[in-house]
Amino acid sequence: MLSEYIKGLLAVSIEGVNLERFINKCNAAGVLLYNVNRERYDLMFCRVKYGDMKLIAQLNRELKCRIKIKGRYGLRFLMHRISRRKAFIVGMAMFIVFITVMSSSIWRIDISGTDRITPTQVIEVINGMGAGVGIFKTRCDTKTLELAIKKELSDVDWVIVEFHGVVMNIRIIESVQGVEREDKTPASIVSEVNGEIVSINALRGDKKVFVGSKVKVGQVLIDGIYDRLNQHGFYKLENAQGSIIARVNYSGSAEICIDDIDKRAFTGKEKTVYTLEMFGKTFGKTDIEYENYTEETKTYNLFKKGRLFPIKATKTVYKEYNIKSDGEQYQEAQDKLLNMAYNDAKRLIPIGAQTESQSIEYVYDNVTRTLSAETLVTALHEIGVKRPLEQAEIDYIKTKAEGTKNE
Amino acid sequence: MNKLRLFIGKITAKLGVPEEIASDTPRITMLGLNSLTVENHKGLIEYSHDTVRIKTSFGIICIDGSDLLLDVMSSGAVAVSGKIYHIMTAK
Numbered sequence: 001m002l003s004e005y006i007k008g009l010l011a012v013s014i015e016g017v018n019l020e021r022f023i024n025k026c027n028a029a030g031v032l033l034y035n036v037n038r039e040r041y042d043l044m045f046c047r048v049k050y051g052d053m054k055l056i057a058q059l060n061r062e063l064k065c066r067i068k069i070k071g072r073y074g075l076r077f078l079m080h081r082i083s084r085r086k087a088f089i090v091g092m093a094m095f096i097v098f099i100t101v102m103s104s105s106i107w108r109i110d111i112s113g114t115d116r117i118t119p120t121q122v123i124e125v126i127n128g129m130g131a132g133v134g135i136f137k138t139r140c141d142t143k144t145l146e147l148a149i150k151k152e153l154s155d156v157d158w159v160i161v162e163f164h165g166v167v168m169n170i171r172i173i174e175s176v177q178g179v180e181r182e183d184k185t186p187a188s189i190v191s192e193v194n195g196e197i198v199s200i201n202a203l204r205g206d207k208k209v210f211v212g213s214k215v216k217v218g219q220v221l222i223d224g225i226y227d228r229l230n231q232h233g234f235y236k237l238e239n240a241q242g243s244i245i246a247r248v249n250y251s252g253s254a255e256i257c258i259d260d261i262d263k264r265a266f267t268g269k270e271k272t273v274y275t276l277e278m279f280g281k282t283f284g285k286t287d288i289e290y291e292n293y294t295e296e297t298k299t300y301n302l303f304k305k306g307r308l309f310p311i312k313a314t315k316t317v318y319k320e321y322n323i324k325s326d327g328e329q330y331q332e333a334q335d336k337l338l339n340m341a342y343n344d345a346k347r348l349i350p351i352g353a354q355t356e357s358q359s360i361e362y363v364y365d366n367v368t369r370t371l372s373a374e375t376l377v378t379a380l381h382e383i384g385v386k387r388p389l390e391q392a393e394i395d396y397i398k399t400k401a402e403g404t405k406n407e
Numbered sequence: 408m409n410k411l412r413l414f415i416g417k418i419t420a421k422l423g424v425p426e427e428i429a430s431d432t433p434r435i436t437m438l439g440l441n442s443l444t445v446e447n448h449k450g451l452i453e454y455s456h457d458t459v460r461i462k463t464s465f466g467i468i469c470i471d472g473s474d475l476l477l478d479v480m481s482s483g484a485v486a487v488s489g490k491i492y493h494i495m496t497a498k
Contacts, residue, residue, distance in 0.1 A: 023450075027482040032479065033481075035478060036476065038456060
């Protein structure tokens with residue numbers, strides 16, 4: 001039917017006494033009739049191919065039916081109608097090109113099935129492969145992208161990348177994480193820093209310190225050895241487990257020279273002046289009423305050097321400032337030192353620690369005009385680390401247990 | 408003539424060739440109640456909104472209905488659409 005539409009179809013009315021004969025004659029001659037609709041006994045409407053019209057006219061010489069063309073359909077007639085409208089054709093062509101170009105690039109990326117992996121990670125991998133929003137679909141090889149995602153993200157078990165129109169769909173199935181096997185190696189929990197115990201909660205093992213105890217680095221907090229007979233009458237070796245929160249002090253220091261502090265205090269007032277320079281003369285100069293100010297100048301060469309009209313435009317921004325007093329400078333130095341010293345101490349504080357208090361002491365050196373600060377930060381955090389029991393310790397307790405059994 | 412047709416029919420059936428291809432046996436295909444196609448016809452005898460009579464080598468096929476329309480009319484097939492009530496055959 002598409003080829004008929006391209007070649008053109010004619011809607012005709014046939015008026016005559018023997019229309020069945022007309023149809024049969026057309027059939028015999030190989031003329032195809034479409035949508036034959038008999039209105040009356042002597043009137044019929046149908047559609048015929050544009051090329052068959054001459055043949056129908058020849059066949060009709062004998063039957064003498066009255067044939068009238070009622071309408072013209074198809075690309076042939078459409079093109080004929082719009083061939084004079086050049087702007088319309090250009091517009092239509094541009095529209096088709098525009099739609100084709102716009103629909104051949106990626107407009108959105110849909111990622112589904114992610115749980116541990118974030119969509120940002122997936123998009124980063126895709127962007128790294130030269131694909132993403134705004135890139136042509138033909139430039140994106142889905143198989144390569146799938147392989148890259150699998151390679152870069154180890155948690156991806158299966159991935160499929162496909163296009164639905166202008167949308168890139170990425171479906172991911174993440175690998176299933178196995179349950180971590182419980183560690184049963186005999187071990188104790190020891191302190192990794194000096195501090196004061198705030199809370200201790202031993203889930204497994206023998207508690208060796210209590211709230212308020214001061215502990216040192218390497219001191220056993222929860223022991224993996226029960227070096228005493230328990231209620232069942234035997235010694236025990238365990239993988240100690242528990243949580244020990246302690247108060248730990250961290251110190252930090254910093255120093256700053258007062259002269260390094262910027263003496264200018266900008267008031268926020270500023271004035272922009274545009275000047276034009278041509279033939280050695282400057283136009284648009286104005287006086288600046290500020291007492292202290294800075295200048296920021298930007299020059300635009302309107303025409304290149306050596307041309308007939310060497311014109312230069314300049315934009316100058318004047319910013320007013322006041323000179324700070326010694327007291328203000330000292331205050332600013334103190335504020336800066338507070339942050340610097342805290343950041344110095346913070347390097348040693350573990351992530352997730354809770355800062356309880358902070359104290360700071362300033363020392364000023366008149367000779368060098370240097371202000372130094374020492375800060376002491378008290379933080380609360382977990383201090384326990386696991387230490388596997390040594391073989392000698394294990395052997396000792398086993399021997400002891402056997403001795404008890406023999407008794 | 409009928410004996411010859413019968414003979415050809417038997418041979419083509421044994422060879423596995425469809426009968427309507429080997430001989431000019433009409434093939435009537437009806438899709439739902441609104442569309443019907445007759446292949447291997449010999450011409451149109453009558454056509455109106457209510458009745459379509461088609462000649463075939465085996466006789467006449469008479470289609471009764473309302474709002475009947477000949478969608479395609481070619482030398483090989485007739486496609487009829489509309490509300491079809493009866494299909495009758497006559498020698």
